[in-house]
Amino acid sequence: MYLPQGVIPAVLLPFFEDYSIDELSYRSHLRDVTAVEGISAITTNAHSSEVASCTFDEQRRVLEVTMDEVGSGMPVVNGVYADGSFEAQRIAKMAAAGGASALLVFPPAVYTLGQRPEMAVEHFRRIAEVTDLPLILFQYPLAGGQGYPLPTLLKILDAVPTIRAIKDWSGNPQLHERTIRALQSLPSPVNVLTTHSAWLFSSLVLGCAGLLSGSGSVIADLQAKLYRAVQRNDLAEARRLNNLIHPTAEVFYGEPAVDMHNRMKEALVLLGKLPRAVVRPPLMKLPDQEIQKIRKALVLAELIE
Numbered sequence: 012m013y014l015p016q017g018v019i020p021a022v023l024l025p026f027f028e029d030y031s032i033d034e035l036s037y038r039s040h041l042r043d044v045t046a047v048e049g050i051s052a053i054t055t056n057a058h059s060s061e062v063a064s065c066t067f068d069e070q071r072r073v074l075e076v077t078m079d080e081v082g083s084g085m086p087v088v089n090g091v092y093a094d095g096s097f098e099a100q101r102i103a104k105m106a107a108a109g110g111a112s113a114l115l116v117f118p119p120a121v122y123t124l125g126q127r128p129e130m131a132v133e134h135f136r137r138i139a140e141v142t143d144l145p146l147i148l149f150q151y152p153l154a155g156g157q158g159y160p161l162p163t164l165l166k167i168l169d170a171v172p173t174i175r176a177i178k179d180w181s182g183n184p185q186l187h188e189r190t191i192r193a194l195q196s197l198p199s200p201v202n203v204l205t206t207h208s209a210w211l212f213s214s215l216v217l218g219c220a221g222l223l224s225g226s227g228s229v230i231a232d233l234q235a236k237l238y239r240a241v242q243r244n245d246l247a248e249a250r251r252l253n254n255l256i257h258p259t260a261e262v263f264y265g266e267p268a269v270d271m272h273n274r275m276k277e278a279l280v281l282l283g284k285l286p287r288a289v290v291r292p293p294l295m296k297l298p299d300q301e302i303q304k305i306r307k308a309l310v311l312a313e314l315i316e
Contacts, residue, residue: 013086013112015147015176016202016220017051018235020044020227023276024060024073026289032069034076036285041080043284044228049235051221053081056106057090057115059225059272064291070102074109086112088147088223094119096137107142114138115147115178115223118157125156128163135171145175147204147223150190152182161190168194168201176202178223184210188217195220209264212253215241225271226263229278230256230312258311262304270297277302281309 022044025036044053055077056062056070065073077087089106091114093099103114116138122130138146148167151157158181159167168174177194181187187207194201195218202220205211211222215238227234233256240249263274276288277297290296297305309315 012143012175013052013145014202015052015088015113015145015204015223018049018221018227018231018238019052019054019088019204019223020047020050020231020234021054021057021059021223021225022077023225023228023272023279023285024055024065025276025285025287026291028287028289030289030291032073033286037073037076038080040228040279040285041077044231045081045085047231047235049239050085050227050231052086052088052112053077054088054090054115054223056092057088057117057225059228059275060090061272061291061294062090062092064294067102067105071105071109074106074111078110088113088115090115090117091138092117094121096134099134099138100141103138103142103144107144111144113145113147113175114142115149117149118151118159120157123156126159126163128166131159131163132167132170135167135174139171139173143173146171146173148174148177150177150179150181152180153186154182161186161193164190165193168197172199174201176204176220178204178206179219180206182207184213184217187214191218209260211256211260212237212241212249216249225275226259228272229263229275229282230259230314233312255312258308259314262301262308269294273297274301274305277305278309281306282315 025033089111204223205214205219207214208224237252279285
């Protein structure tokens with residue numbers, strides 16, 4: 012069974028001006044990202060590919076194109092983005108039939124109104140009921156209501172052993188370290204994949220088993236090199252790489268956070284890797300002033316002259 016670990020970029024989804032999916036540009040993007048040395052898998056149908064604006068049939072087609080382009084050459088993680096457990100089951104079954112190697116399970120939006128531990132356990136139990144694929148639990152910040160408190164998280168992991176990793180977006184360094192220590196020291200360890208790309212260097216040195224990040228759609232090479240440097244305890248090289256990554260993190264993860272992947276699309280246009288940076292409403296085109304900040308960050312990262 013596939014074990015989620017290492018550097019896992021989450022890819023973007025290009026659109027035409029009429030908001031339909033640009034499959035040719037998506038294939039080109041997949042080839043570009045998967046050619047990076049040192050990545051262990053890719054993720055699709057997630058935040059970075061604007062899954063919230065994609066229909067079930069579009070998500071199925073995105074996975075079909077991904078598998079056709081990537082094939083058996085690399086594991087593919089497919090997102091399970093659903094507010095209800097039955098819809099989550101439907102997506103999980105589709106992804107398993109479509110060839111995904113693992114599922115990234117997003118928390119239902121209803122949790123913004125509050126949650127009980129048994130709700131979270133049942134949601135994952137029902138997904139695991141329809142597939143034996145390894146699951147990656149997406150841990151959101153606790154403040155928004157969609158994150159799982161550590162006691163709840165441990166109950167979920169105990170009840171659903173096919174959860175083999177979490178994507179930690181707790182946003183709290185102290186809780187992040189506590190989670191890494193707790194999960195990776197379990198009798199059956201559960202890998203912690205950081206998605207704290209705004210402070211990736213700091214996060215990785217705490218001992219994460221990898222990273223799963225949308226900014227890998229742009230800087231997968233830098234992320235892979237940073238991860239390797241941390242793994243071999245080469246702090247000087249890790250600091251050098253972090254200095255290159257830092258300008259992109261500053262612009263990608265600025266306010267409002269909802270525009271993070273919008274900014275990454277603009278970066279790929281500036282790098283000549285996408286023909287356009289169309290996003291689906293309610294997301295909107297970035298103003299020219301912000302695009303120039305992205306260009307400056309790419310220069311500082313030595314990705315563009």
